[in-house]
Amino acid sequence: MAKIQLNGKKVVIKTSFSIFDLLKKYKLSGKKIAIEYNGTIISKENYKKNYLKDNDKIEIVHFIGGG
Amino acid sequence: MVKLKKDIFRVAGKKLNSRLIVGTGKYKNFSETAKAVKASGADMVTVAVRRVNIFDKKKPLLTDYLNPKKIIYLPNTAGCFNSDEALRTLRLAREMGGWKLVKLEVLGDKKTLYPNMIETIKSTKTLVKEGFNVMVYCTDDPLLAKKLEDNGASAIMPLASPIGSGLGIQNKLNISLIIKQSKVPVIVDAGIGTASDATIAMELGCDGVLINSAISNSKKPILMAKAFKDAVISGRNSYLAGRMNKNNLAIPSSTNKGII
Numbered sequence: 044m045a046k047i048q049l050n051g052k053k054v055v056i057k058t059s060f061s062i063f064d065l066l067k068k069y070k071l072s073g074k075k076i077a078i079e080y081n082g083t084i085i086s087k088e089n090y091k092k093n094y095l096k097d098n099d100k101i102e103i104v105h106f107i108g109g110g
Numbered sequence: 111m112v113k114l115k116k117d118i119f120r121v122a123g124k125k126l127n128s129r130l131i132v133g134t135g136k137y138k139n140f141s142e143t144a145k146a147v148k149a150s151g152a153d154m155v156t157v158a159v160r161r162v163n164i165f166d167k168k169k170p171l172l173t174d175y176l177n178p179k180k181i182i183y184l185p186n187t188a189g190c191f192n193s194d195e196a197l198r199t200l201r202l203a204r205e206m207g208g209w210k211l212v213k214l215e216v217l218g219d220k221k222t223l224y225p226n227m228i229e230t231i232k233s234t235k236t237l238v239k240e241g242f243n244v245m246v247y248c249t250d251d252p253l254l255a256k257k258l259e260d261n262g263a264s265a266i267m268p269l270a271s272p273i274g275s276g277l278g279i280q281n282k283l284n285i286s287l288i289i290k291q292s293k294v295p296v297i298v299d300a301g302i303g304t305a306s307d308a309t310i311a312m313e314l315g316c317d318g319v320l321i322n323s324a325i326s327n328s329k330k331p332i333l334m335a336k337a338f339k340d341a342v343i344s345g346r347n348s349y350l351a352g353r354m355n356k357n358n359l360a361i362p363s364s365t366n367k368g369i370i
Contacts, residue, residue, distance in 0.1 A: 050161040069164045075173050076162060077205040079198075084205050102161065104202050106172050108143055109158025109188050110133025110273070110322030 047099045056095060063090040065101070076105045117350065119317060121154075121295050122211050122243035122264035124182065128152050129312070130342040131184065131297065133322025137331065140175040146325055147176060150335035154182040156213055156320065158189070159199045159206075178207065184245065186213040191226070193233040200237060211264070212237070215247035223273040223300075227254050231261060238262035247299050250284040252291060259294055266292050267320065270311065271301030274323045278307040282314060289315045305334070305341035312345025313353070 045056050056065065062085060066072045078085045079102040080093060095101070119126045132152045137143040147155055155176060163169050185203035187196040193216060200212045214233055218226030225248055237244045238261060245265035246258050255266045268288055271277035278301065279285060289296050295317035302308055308319045321338055328334035
């Protein structure tokens with residue numbers, strides 16, 4: 044188990060869980076989103092490379108209506 | 111029919127069919143947003159970058175209603191109050207789908223949403239260095255507008271009046287001065303209240319206008335979107351046609367020759 048901060052909320056995930064797995068869990072795979080992992084932007088090719096650990100901060104953003 | 115010279119609008123090498131750019135905020139729902147965008151004839155829309163609501167998997171997505179392959183998304187930095195926040199937002203936007211053409215706005219004051227031009231110029235420099243094409247929301251100060259152009263801005267976007275105020279163009283003289291000096295497109299952004307305001311901006315010689323609240327906050331947004339489409343075309347044609355001279359006294363429209 045690992046406790047991470049996902050979009051400002053505390054979330055508990057399994058160990059050996061990657062960003063790819065996280066996106067799958069929240070049904071966001073293939074969506075137009077961008078990810079920031081501990082303050083660094085992660086490109087799609089690297090979604091499987093990082094295993095999430097305690098206190099990691101993940102931000103998942105997308106486009107919404109705006110002026 | 112008179113054959114008119116093709117009047118093409120280009121921003122950062124992108125050819126646009128419409129000189130009206132619309133914002134996608136504050137509509138009742140995405141369906142209304144999509145209908146209004148369609149009625150406006152705009153081929154570019156501004157969008158904001160925000161956190162995904164991860165716990166609501168059924169929440170509709172803007173991209174389901176406005177196809178980013180068919181309409182140009184212009185990611186903005188609405189809500190950013192310093193350079194770091196704005197850069198972070200636009201880097202994320204670029205990651206999302208390769209968006210290089212972006213709209214920068216760095217706000218300085220919560221009440222007026224007036225842009226912080228010091229942070230705006232700083233951010234423009236960095237973004238241009240990183241390969242972005244930056245359309246920049248700014249004050250209507252000609253000197254600062256020039257500074258933005260000198261630093262590589264792809265378009266200058268002076269405010270007509272405060273964001274969402276609907277007060278129209280407050281300083282026509284400054285907007286005219288900016289138009290005269292700029293080699294990149296000048297697009298009036300913020301403060302337009304109604305269709306005639308957009309016509310005035312276009313008659314001054316603006317290359318385009320960006321409208322959100324004036325459409326979304328009207329009683330019938332879809333009809334208002336159409337009104338803006340026509341207003342922008344009218345204003346542009348009127349500018350291209352060149353208005354008559356003003357005279358202080360009357361000049362008869364019918365000749366006096368042959369009066370009985």
